[in-house]
Amino acid sequence: MNGLGRWFRRFMEGRYGNDKLNNAILGAAMFFVVLTLFIPNPLVDLIAHGIAYVLMFRVIFRTFSRNTYQRYQENRKYLQFFGRMKDRDHRYYDCPKCRQMVRVPRGKGKIAITCPRCHEKFVRKS
Ligand SMILES: [Zn+2]
Numbered sequence: 001m002n003g004l005g006r007w008f009r010r011f012m013e014g015r016y017g018n019d020k021l022n023n024a025i026l027g028a029a030m031f032f033v034v035l036t037l038f039i040p041n042p043l044v045d046l047i048a049h050g051i052a053y054v055l056m057f058r059v060i061f062r063t064f065s066r067n068t069y070q071r072y073q074e075n076r077k078y079l080q081f082f083g084r085m086k087d088r089d090h091r092y093y094d095c096p097k098c099r100q101m102v103r104v105p106r107g108k109g110k111i112a113i114t115c116p117r118c119h120e121k122f123v124r125k126s
Helices: 003-012 020-038 042-064 068-086
Strands: 090-094 101-105 110-114 121-125
Touching: 020 042, 020 068, 090 121, 101 110
Parallel strands: none
Antiparallel strands: 090 101, 110 121
């Protein structure tokens, strides 16, 4: 490995790196840049590029962040959110007592749910 590669590897030690959330933010930034190509308006240009810069800065910040736990949690929440949106067969509830996420089948009417962690019982519409 050459000197620069070695330097970069040492530089990235203990830092977070890339993840799916970063890719999504980058995609959103690209969307705003491409948007300006289709809407030739100075104000749109200014706002869209402003947003794109903020988003790209966020990606850079997350990649080089040393707070890997926090970054990991952000990514986990992002994946969870879109996982829930895609899941048409289930509904997701948080246990009112311990906040454990409980998944139940959709469309069964009112059902009594027992939390698998703390065994708290609560009724929700599925
Ligand atoms: Zn619970």
